[in-house]
Amino acid sequence: MADIIAVRDLRKHFGEAVRTEVLRGISVSFERGAMTAVIGPSGSGKTTLLNILSLLESPSSGGLVVDGRDFSAGDINATSAYRNAHIGFIFQFHYLLPEFTALENVLIPHWIGKGRPPQAMVEKAQALMKEIEIFSIRHKYPSRISGGEQQRVAIARALVNEPKIVFADEPTGNLDRETGFAALEAMGRAVRELGTTLIMVTHDREIALRADRILELVDGRICKSFRVQDIGTPGARRLLEDRSCQAE
């Protein structure tokens, strides 16, 4: 399977007078169509890595190639059209537009990229909503639906344009465990069906274990990187519990 994202010696620092190194030379690649969980303690740089990979933030140095295009020096305004067409986002908070119904929110990415959605697109969005079990609330406004439903709407919105990559940052962080798992289940199903690459930041090891691959960051460096199916779920669990990287 070809890589969809490749990074080489990626570095990111903030501040000039007091320089804070957040990423200290990350080199990694992500397989097309695979689900990768990025884990690590707070401040390890996982969200910054996700922001750079999703073209929302530019790296201080290093190489970034997404789907064969070099984005090492791209600014976020210049990459907006690419993000709209090929990237989906799911965040901890749903950030739905309260002025639009659930279905209208799902169709917003289409509005941005291609204008008023045709009937076929509306039907496609409704089919996606049916798949992740939010069809019944399609005409409700975000304030009238539950937190779990709001996050599912955000998932449908991320997937409606059939992006090549979906980035999820703690997608269930704002939900209770049961609702979170259900939302994650729905997201995983839809992503696999579409053959989309999913890169997800999470602090929840149980959620991470559902991914194809786990990448652990500690202090801005990759500490562990392994495929779950290579070592099996019990082996992966043991590996996650091993804190040797963090001790270093």
Added chain:
Amino acid sequence: MIVRPYEAHIAFRFLLKGRGQTVLLLAGIAVGVAVQFFLSSLIGGLQLSLIERTVGSAPHVFVLPPDSIPASVLAADGQAVDSRRVLYTENREILSWRTYVDHLKGLPEVTAACPVAGGQGIIERGGASDNVALKGISPEDGALIYNFERNLRSGRTELAGDAALVGLAVADKFRLELGDRFFVRTGKGVGDFFTVAGVVDLGSEPANAVVFLSLDRARSFLGLNGVSSIEVKVRDVFAAGALAGSLRAEFSRAKFESWQERNRELLTALRSQSGSSGIIQFFVLFAISLGIASVLGIAAVQKSRQLGILKAMGVDNKGAARIFLIQGLTLGVTGSLIGIGLGFVIGDLFIRYMGPGTFGLQLEAFNLITPAVLAIVGSAVASAIPARRASRLSPIEVIRNG
């Protein structure tokens, strides 16, 4: 500004869902535009009325003989001359008045030019007497200058022989009616009887203290070889000053005065009125713009999260800015249209309830379009502040800060 469909879609929805806020903003703009429209129509109407009352039934340019000036203040030998013995030119008439009248009537901007044999007289009737202005005019030209057709209260405007048209003030004071005879004496002691042929109302007390005679009768009665002035009416009253100026450059043997030069205080008052009205209108517009800027500014802050995620999903900086510019423009255009309608309603009520006796409103396209355009521009400028904020918003900030 090229607007992409999603920008208008999101902007309109923001306005529709924030209904209370939108209605208040629209009401503010509409009232502002209506007030501006009504105020400028009212002041325009008042000014037109004042100008009409001042020069509507009066000449716009006066051709006069040059002022009497000292012939010399020094004797030929260089000695100062006793001021009591200084000679003055006795040039108080325009002798070649026909040349001037023919020239003036040939100018495209001139609608009437009337030679006037004018002087002071004293009316004596039934033991009462008072000063009166005597004006000998050619009836056809005089009728155009003084709007006799409109201003004639009774009788007719034919002037021949002893027939006289008397101003309303003179008629009231001396209880003169059609066919009455009255005695007039000049300063030179010459006196004669005249007959009331008609009564005219020229709009004001001083203007009505006049007796019109035929030109020839007045010239012989006042002992004039020429005429004392030529009165001119022009198409555009405000072009009178320019005409007087060009005539001054062309003719050096006569004096030319425009109505503006004779009514400097009125013009200053009109200018002050326009200035104060402009200041009021500016502050009304400023208040509206501040309202829009603050409401949309707050909306931009409130919607930071949504804007952040929209930018992550592909809305670029210009698109984010245009969402707010469209809101500002929509508010400006809609509010202006409502304001124009409201302005017409207020104007109609004013005319209906204040009655026909008051001065009218100057309901002109300019008074209508100017506040509407200013409100639209003001709204766009006001929305530029939140638009700039939206444009600069980084999605990363929103994602980091939640």
